[in-house]
Amino acid sequence: xxxxxxxxxxxxxxxxxxxxxxxxxxxxVFGPSVWRGDSNRKSIALxxxxxxxxxxxxxxxxxxxxxxxxxxxxxxxxxxxxxxxxRAVVAAGHELGNHSHSHLNFALKPASxxxxxxxxxxxVIHTETGAKPVLVRAPFGVRWFGFRxxxxxxxxxxxxxTVIGLDWKxxxxxxxxxxxxxxxxxxxxxxxxxxxxxxxxxxxxTLEAVRRIVPSLMEAGYHFESVSQLLxxxx
Ligand SMILES: [Zn+2]
Numbered sequence: 001x002x003x004x005x006x007x008x009x010x011x012x013x014x015x016x017x018x019x020x021x022x023x024x025x026x027x028x029v030f031g032p033s034v035w036r037g038d039s040n041r042k043s044i045a046l047x048x049x050x051x052x053x054x055x056x057x058x059x060x061x062x063x064x065x066x067x068x069x070x071x072x073x074x075x076x077x078x079x080x081x082x083x084x085x086x087r088a089v090v091a092a093g094h095e096l097g098n099h100s101h102s103h104l105n106f107a108l109k110p111a112s113x114x115x116x117x118x119x120x121x122x123x124v125i126h127t128e129t130g131a132k133p134v135l136v137r138a139p140f141g142v143r144w145f146g147f148r149x150x151x152x153x154x155x156x157x158x159x160x161x162t163v164i165g166l167d168w169k170x171x172x173x174x175x176x177x178x179x180x181x182x183x184x185x186x187x188x189x190x191x192x193x194x195x196x197x198x199x200x201x202x203x204x205x206t207l208e209a210v211r212r213i214v215p216s217l218m219e220a221g222y223h224f225e226s227v228s229q230l231l232x233x234x235x
Contacts, residue, residue, distance in 0.1 A: 031148035033158030037186035037230035043223045044187045045230045046070040046210075047161065049099050049137060050194030052078055052085040055203045059193050059210065060092045066214050070094050071227040073137040073159075076101030076121030077197050083128040090129045095226035097135035098122050098156060103196045104139060111146030118150050135159050135227055139196075159227055161190035165209060168195055172208035179213050183220070188227060189213070 037043060048059065051072055063070055072089050074096055079086040090096060100106075101121035106114050118136065126132045136156035138147065143158065151158060163182035165175045179189055191210065195201035217224075 029148070030143035030145065031151040031158055033143065033160055034231060035160035036162050036184075036188055037225075037232075039184065039186040041223075042185045042221055043225045043230055044183060044185070044189065044217060045225055045227045046189050046191070046214075047073060047097070047137070047159070047227060048191050048193040049073045049139075050075055050078070050103065050192045050196055050201075052082040052089060053194035053198075053201050053203060054082065054085070055201070055207065056082070056085050056193045057088060058207055060088060060094075062207065062210055062214070063094070064092060066218065068214055068218075068224040069226045069229070070224070071097055071135065071159075072193065073097035073099035073135070074121075074125055075099050075103050075139075075194065075197060076124040077103070078194055079121070079124050079128050081199070086125070086129050090131045095135070095228055096125055096129060096131045096133050097137055097159065097227070098125060098133040098154070099137050100139050105142050106138060106144045106146070107142050109144060109146070111149060114144065114146035115150040115153065118154060118156070122154050122156075137190075157231070159188065162187040164190040165192075165206070167191050167203075167206040167209060170205065172205045172212070175205060175209035176212040176216070179209065180216055183217055183222065185222075186230065188230065 051074055072094055098121050101117045137159050163179055165179050167175045191206050193203055
């Protein structure tokens, strides 16, 4: 619909002449979604899903070392488990996105359940951190009927990715190789600082991969931005 946030984004970006807007597959059915920024700018966005976890502060330390911003798509139930860590992510200057409350696969689920779940996480994230997400990423990248209405009601733009690290199953070097070989101007990198709603996930391979990815991309001349910056939502 014309009032979708994706259209609003496109209008805002038109002012600067940026041609970032690419809508994801099936977006006309499941709601507006973007998966990359302007390919004419050598900018790239790091995104982390499934946090916060007890290991998230290690990611914050690493990103601070390189002065690199990222976007964390947090799970509402994980925010309730680690509200202090969720706040620390915001305090460090990173962007938060909504990654649902319960991290379900929402395929085949009723629209009312989808709306309830994302509304809950939106409220939890806002209450616990003070941040109000404008971005949403579906768990497992699976969108379904109901996403369009949920996104419209909550004012959320769907965000996919240009490369996903498969970091829940690959060793660090393989994650880094995969991400670096698919890095592209305007790209969005999907990694994970948690594992679904697991209480004590081992995210060491991801952390080690980030330690290799960030300096390599900096050396290659990339500039890191939050997803909103990449999509021209912020100036
Ligand atoms: Zn996830």
